[in-house]
Amino acid sequence: MSITSFNPPVRTLMGPGPSDVHPRITSAMARPTIGHLDPMFVGMMDEVKQMLQYAFKTENKLTIPVSAPGSAGMETCFVNLVEPGDKVIVCQNGVFGGRMKENVERCGGVPVMVEDDWGKPVDPARLEEALKANPDAKVVAFVHAETSTGAQSDAKTLCELAHKHDCLTIVDAVTSLGGSELRVDDWGIDAIYSGTQKCLSCTPGISPVSFNDRAIEVIKNRKTKVQSWFLDTNLVMGYWGPNAKRAYHHTAPVNAMYALHESLVMLQEEGLENSWQRHMDNHMALRAGIEAMGLKFIVDEAHRLPQLNSVTIPDGVDEAAVRSRLLNEFNLEIGAGLGALAGKVWRIGLMGHSSRAENILLCLSTLEAVLSEMGADINKGVALAAAQSALK
Amino acid sequence: MSITSFNPPVRTLMGPGPSDVHPRITSAMARPTIGHLDPMFVGMMDEVKQMLQYAFKTENKLTIPVSAPGSAGMETCFVNLVEPGDKVIVCQNGVFGGRMKENVERCGGVPVMVEDDWGKPVDPARLEEALKANPDAKVVAFVHAETSTGAQSDAKTLCELAHKHDCLTIVDAVTSLGGSELRVDDWGIDAIYSGTQKCLSCTPGISPVSFNDRAIEVIKNRKTKVQSWFLDTNLVMGYWGPNAKRAYHHTAPVNAMYALHESLVMLQEEGLENSWQRHMDNHMALRAGIEAMGLKFIVDEAHRLPQLNSVTIPDGVDEAAVRSRLLNEFNLEIGAGLGALAGKVWRIGLMGHSSRAENILLCLSTLEAVLSEMGADINKGVALAAAQSALK
Numbered sequence: 078m079s080i081t082s083f084n085p086p087v088r089t090l091m092g093p094g095p096s097d098v099h100p101r102i103t104s105a106m107a108r109p110t111i112g113h114l115d116p117m118f119v120g121m122m123d124e125v126k127q128m129l130q131y132a133f134k135t136e137n138k139l140t141i142p143v144s145a146p147g148s149a150g151m152e153t154c155f156v157n158l159v160e161p162g163d164k165v166i167v168c169q170n171g172v173f174g175g176r177m178k179e180n181v182e183r184c185g186g187v188p189v190m191v192e193d194d195w196g197k198p199v200d201p202a203r204l205e206e207a208l209k210a211n212p213d214a215k216v217v218a219f220v221h222a223e224t225s226t227g228a229q230s231d232a233k234t235l236c237e238l239a240h241k242h243d244c245l246t247i248v249d250a251v252t253s254l255g256g257s258e259l260r261v262d263d264w265g266i267d268a269i270y271s272g273t274q275k276c277l278s279c280t281p282g283i284s285p286v287s288f289n290d291r292a293i294e295v296i297k298n299r300k301t302k303v304q305s306w307f308l309d310t311n312l313v314m315g316y317w318g319p320n321a322k323r324a325y326h327h328t329a330p331v332n333a334m335y336a337l338h339e340s341l342v343m344l345q346e347e348g349l350e351n352s353w354q355r356h357m358d359n360h361m362a363l364r365a366g367i368e369a370m371g372l373k374f375i376v377d378e379a380h381r382l383p384q385l386n387s388v389t390i391p392d393g394v395d396e397a398a399v400r401s402r403l404l405n406e407f408n409l410e411i412g413a414g415l416g417a418l419a420g421k422v423w424r425i426g427l428m429g430h431s432s433r434a435e436n437i438l439l440c441l442s443t444l445e446a447v448l449s450e451m452g453a454d455i456n457k458g459v460a461l462a463a464a465q466s467a468l469k
Numbered sequence: 470m471s472i473t474s475f476n477p478p479v480r481t482l483m484g485p486g487p488s489d490v491h492p493r494i495t496s497a498m499a500r501p502t503i504g505h506l507d508p509m510f511v512g513m514m515d516e517v518k519q520m521l522q523y524a525f526k527t528e529n530k531l532t533i534p535v536s537a538p539g540s541a542g543m544e545t546c547f548v549n550l551v552e553p554g555d556k557v558i559v560c561q562n563g564v565f566g567g568r569m570k571e572n573v574e575r576c577g578g579v580p581v582m583v584e585d586d587w588g589k590p591v592d593p594a595r596l597e598e599a600l601k602a603n604p605d606a607k608v609v610a611f612v613h614a615e616t617s618t619g620a621q622s623d624a625k626t627l628c629e630l631a632h633k634h635d636c637l638t639i640v641d642a643v644t645s646l647g648g649s650e651l652r653v654d655d656w657g658i659d660a661i662y663s664g665t666q667k668c669l670s671c672t673p674g675i676s677p678v679s680f681n682d683r684a685i686e687v688i689k690n691r692k693t694k695v696q697s698w699f700l701d702t703n704l705v706m707g708y709w710g711p712n713a714k715r716a717y718h719h720t721a722p723v724n725a726m727y728a729l730h731e732s733l734v735m736l737q738e739e740g741l742e743n744s745w746q747r748h749m750d751n752h753m754a755l756r757a758g759i760e761a762m763g764l765k766f767i768v769d770e771a772h773r774l775p776q777l778n779s780v781t782i783p784d785g786v787d788e789a790a791v792r793s794r795l796l797n798e799f800n801l802e803i804g805a806g807l808g809a810l811a812g813k814v815w816r817i818g819l820m821g822h823s824s825r826a827e828n829i830l831l832c833l834s835t836l837e838a839v840l841s842e843m844g845a846d847i848n849k850g851v852a853l854a855a856a857q858s859a860l861k
Contacts, residue, residue, distance in 0.1 A: 080516045080737065082493075083730050085503045094720060098502040101474075106724060107499035110490040110672055111477045112802045124472045144674065145537035148699045148719040179698050274720055280502055282536065282674065282722025304575050304696050306568065307540045325807065327540040328486060328666055330674025332498060333725060338475050345472065410504045415717065 088404070089431070091440055092412030093224050093385060094252070095274035095281045096428040098336075102279055105339035106332050113329040121338055122317065122329075128341035129285050132254055132277070132349060133269065135261035139310065140287040141317040142337055143270075144330050147251045150270030150284025152180055153308045154247045157288075157296050158216055158268060161185030165216040166207050166244070168192075168199040170230070171223035172416040173249055181218070184304065189214065195223075195417045196387065198380040199230040201238055208242040217244045222253035224275075225415040227387040227424065228376045229257065233264040240265055245292060251275060254285065255344055256356045256384040256428055267292040273333075276356065276384055278429025279340035282333050340429075356383045358468075359432045363425065366441040366464035370448075371456045375422055384432065386425040387418065391453040396420060399447055407443045434468050480796070481823070483832055484804030485616050485777060486644070487666035487673045488820040490728075494671055497731035498724050505721040513730055514709065514721075520733035521677050524646055524669070524741060525661065527653035531702065532679040533709040534729055535662075536722050539643045542662030542676025544572055545700045546639045549680075549688050550608055550660060553577030557608040558599050558636070560584075560591040562622070563615035564808040565641055573610075576696065581606065587809045588779065590772040591622040593630055600634040609636045614645035616667075617807040619779040619816065620768045621649065625656040632657055637684060643667060646677065647736055648748045648776040648820055659684040665725075668748065668776055670821025671732035674725050732821075748775045750860075751824045755817065758833040758856035762840075763848045767814055776824065778817040779810065783845040788812060791839055799835045826860050 090097045111118050129140045143150050155177070159165055163186045167177045170193040181188040191207045193200050199219050208214065217239035221232045232248055239246045245267040253259050256276030261269055268288045274281035288296070288310065296303075296310060303309040307327065316326040344352060360383030364374070373389045374381060390396045396413070400423070403409040412424035425440060441460045448455050482489045503510050521532045535542050547569070551557055555578040559569045562585040573580040583599045585592050591611050600606060609631035613624045624640055631638045637659040645651050648668030653661055660680050666673035680688070680702065688695075688702060695701040699719065708718040736744060752775030756766070765781045766773060782788045788805070792815070795801040804816035817832060833852045840847050 080520060080734055082497065082734055083500075083513045083516070083727060085500050085513075085727070086509055087501050088503045088507065090502065090504060092504055095502050095504060095723060098724075103499040103501070103724065105474065107495040108475075108477050109479050109495070110482065110487050110666075111480045112482060112484055112487060113673065115480065115796070115802065117478055121475045121477075124475070128472060145541060145699070146719045146722065149537060149541075152697065152699050176698065183694055183696050183698055272720065274502075280722065280724040281505065281720040282725055302575055305544065306571050306575055307537070307544050327538045328664065328673040330538065330672065330722075330725065331487060332490075332495065332672040332728075333674055333722065335475060335477070336724075342472055342474055404507070410507065 086408055088408045088410050089436060089439060090410050091426050091431055091436060092410045093424045093426050094428060096278050096426055096431040098278055098280055099343065099430045101343065102336050102339045106280060106336040108335050110331050113331055114323060114325065118331065119323050121334065125334060125338050125341065128345060132341060132344060133261045133287050134259065134263065135287050137261065137287045137289050139293055139314065141313065142334065143284040143286050144327060145284060146282055147270065147272035147284045149308065150272065150286050151176065151249065152305065153286050154268045154270050155180035155184055156303050156305045156308055157310050158245060158247065158292060159184040159186040160299055160301050162187065163216065164189060164211055164214045165218055166191060166204065166211060166214050168204055168219035170197055170199055170226065170228060171195050171220065172225035173220045173223060177218045196226045196228055196375045198228050199235060201231065201234045204235060205238050208238060214244055216247055218247040220249040221259065222250065222257065222382050224252045224385055226376060226418060227382045227385040228380050229382045232266065236265045245295060252382065252385055255352055257353055257382060261287055273337055273340065276428045277340045277344065280333065280336050282330065283337050356427065356432050359427050359437060360386065362464045362467040363427060363437045365467035366437065366460035369456060369459040369463035370445060384426060384428045386427065387422040388425060389422060391448065391455055394448065394451060394453045396423065402447045403443055409439060409443055437464055478800055480800045480802050481828060481831060482802050483818050483823055483828060484802045485816045485818050486820060488670050488818055488823040490670055490672055491735065491822045493735065494728050494731045498672060498728040500727050502723050505723055506715060506717065510723065511715050513726065517726060517730050517733065520737060524733065524736060525653045525679050526651065526655065527679050529653065529679045529681050531685055531706065534726065535676040535678050536719060537676060538674055539662065539664035539676045541700065542678050543568065543641065544697065545678050546660045546662050547572035547576055548695050548697045548700055549702050550637060550639065550684060551576040551578040552691055552693050554579065555608065556581060556603055556606045557610055558583060558596065558603060558606050560596055560611035562589055562591055562618065562620060563587050563612060564617035565612045565615060569610045588618045588620055588767045590620050591627060593623065593626050596627060597630050600630060606636050608639055610639040612641040613651065614642065614649065614774050616644045616777055618768060618810060619774045619777040620772050621774045624658065628657045637687060644774065644777055647744055649745055649774060653679055665729055665732065668820045669732045669736065672725065672728050674722065675729050748819060748824050751819050751829060752778065754856045754859040755819060755829045757859035758829065758852035761848060761851040761855035762837060776818060776820045778819065779814040780817060781814060783840065783847055786840065786843060786845045788815065794839045795835055801831060801835055829856055
């Protein structure tokens with residue numbers, strides 16, 4: 078065996094995540110490792126929590142980064158709030174609603190599914206029906222921004238309905254945090270999780286979560302222990318909590334926290350609302366180019382996520398071959414469809430640092446070049462001008 | 470709010486982990502992020518798995534890095550192998566045996582505790598008694614290298630006993646991997662987990678695990694689903710597995726994997742057995758200095774881990790004040806006692822890149838300086854010469 082150092086190619090990341098990571102963030106990650114109980118690290122942790130509150134628009138004291146990817150953040154919400162026998166209404170309109178169902182079942186809970194078509198938002202009327210039919214439901218779970226389709230649901234309305242029927246809410250904000258409007262306190266979200274590798278443009282591996290006092294009260298009054306030791310918020314709070322003794326729970330991924338800290342400093346420098354606006358502006362430019370080329374969005378305009386663009390594939394085109402060529406010839410990554418949309422769409426991400434004018438022009442020009450060479454039926458020579466005019 | 474970039478101090482890390490991280494590893498971590506399904510990343514994953522097999526001395530195909538810290542590696546072993554009602558014999562001789570018990574209980578299993586004094590190895594005779602008294606036990610779990618005490622147990626003998634009584638073994642090798650003799654296949658370890666931040670000297674956050682075919686067979690024949698979606702090896706293998714389609718499971722912590730890859734390249738360059746020997750040689754030098762000073766080791770020589778040195782505190786000395794002074798005046802971190810040993814010992818780590826001659830002399834000289842100033846009853850002016858002579 079003689080394996081040598083790995084030097085990755087330099088890609089432009091316009092898939093469903095990870096997104097392009099700004100060099101400030103990778104540089105921060107490479108700073109010298111210090112101990113996870115070092116007073117300097119503990120001080121940095123407090124800043125991370127404070128900046129996560131800013132990003133989530135919440136005053137929740139239990140706002141922390143879980144030391145593992147978004148899937149573990151999802152699991153943190155479910156294992157802490159769902160006990161055996163608990164009924165959970167899960168709204169599914171894509172891949173991640175299905176994962177929520179898996180989580181409920183593995184906690185011994187009883188999922189009640191409210192299904193909507195992939196690419197559509199969650200329908201509040203159907204949720205209300207389910208709430209009426211299940212007066213014993215304890216939790217409503219839904220995905221704010223479905224990464225698998227690019228559809229955005231009306232989190233505020235869904236939370237209002239859930240609360241009207243005395244349910245807690247668990248919200249997946251993996252793809253929305255930092256990229257589009259999200260107001261944890263104003264909308265009454267009880268538990269929420271996200272990821273670092275989407276609109277925060279940080280390296281993947283950490284999952285910010287937040288629980289309000291109502292959710293904490295439910296956790297404190299559990300009849301059973303949380304089934305995961307690693308994700309038990311009662312234990313994690315001994316390390317991360319507001320008045321915690323900083324007791325050892327697990328060894329925090331120190332350098333990954335440096336990266337998250339830097340990404341949140343950058344978000345704060347730009348301003349959260351400015352970041353939301355940038356994601357929308359750049360989406361409008363990409364959209365102008367994509368539509369000029371003759372391709373279509375599968376999500377209707379009112380519910381479309383600006384940061385995750387699911388675009389139809391021209392008839393007769395081998396979509397995987399297109400993605401390979403973009404990657405191999407231009408170092409550009411765009412995403413495949415997932416689940417029910419596999420083979421039917423491309424997912425073009427404009428998240429965080431990937432949401433830039435130069436990325437839009439690169440994506441449109443390389444896509445047009447490759448599709449033209451493959452003989453696809455698209456409008457040529459018009460996409461760039463359309464995008465440029467929208468950028469102005 | 471105006472929080473600025475975090476610039477950590479430059480510490481020398483001689484606690485129980487994280488250990489000093491070589492700049493080659495932090496530099497690797499800062500390389501450009503690519504997609505977790507990028508063919509180049511998938512190729513790197515294969516190399517990581519191959520080098521982990523080398524480090525564990527195993528041919529196990531299911532040898533992978535879990536995308537979360539060592540505690541999650543522990544949980545991966547327990548949630549996959551333990552079903553409700555399963556009896557698990559847990560040998561406890563420190564903090565981490567207690568955490569194993571928590572894991573068994575949270576899986577619905579029935580722990581049978583075999584307790585030894587903290588600082589002693591697990592006693593094979595007591596394990597055998599427990600095995601005879603519990604013929605229905607399914608799993609034996611123990612810690613190879615107790616990070617909380619510095620005691621090393623005889624993993625080979627304990628595994629032989631477990632197998633004689635038809636039990637699977639789960640072994641904690643968080644602190645031993647790369648630092649002292651560990652032979653997964655030769656010793657018949659069925660499931661094992663470790664961490665990156667100890668003798669591999671990588672940044673914290675990832676947990677290498679390995680399962681042999683016997684363990685995989687047990688997992689395949691489970692009656693119930695694994696309670697954790699994130700840690701379910703059946704699902705993880707779709708992404709990491711030998712013939713996997715590299716199906717999306719979770720977004721891997723891409724840059725953390727670069728770091729792990731580089732740390733394993735460095736281990737391979739040094740040679741595993743050479744690394745074990747280096748840890749022993751440097752322990753002997755530290756020991757010579759510590760004993761010359763008049764301090765004592767709490768673990769007897771035959772069972773002492775070279776990489777984790779639990780050392781007694783001189784009478785009347787405020788141990789926390791000593792650690793603070795070492796950190797604040799010399800940027801040197803040593804560890805406090807944990808659990809039953811809190812306040813009774815310091816834990817001095819010589820792990821991975823921290824296991825170097827210069828660190829030994831720094832630790833001895835600063836410790837002597839601080840203890841002398843605090844009026845502790847130690848032998849002065851002899852530790853450095855003793856260590857230097859042992860280094861030769």
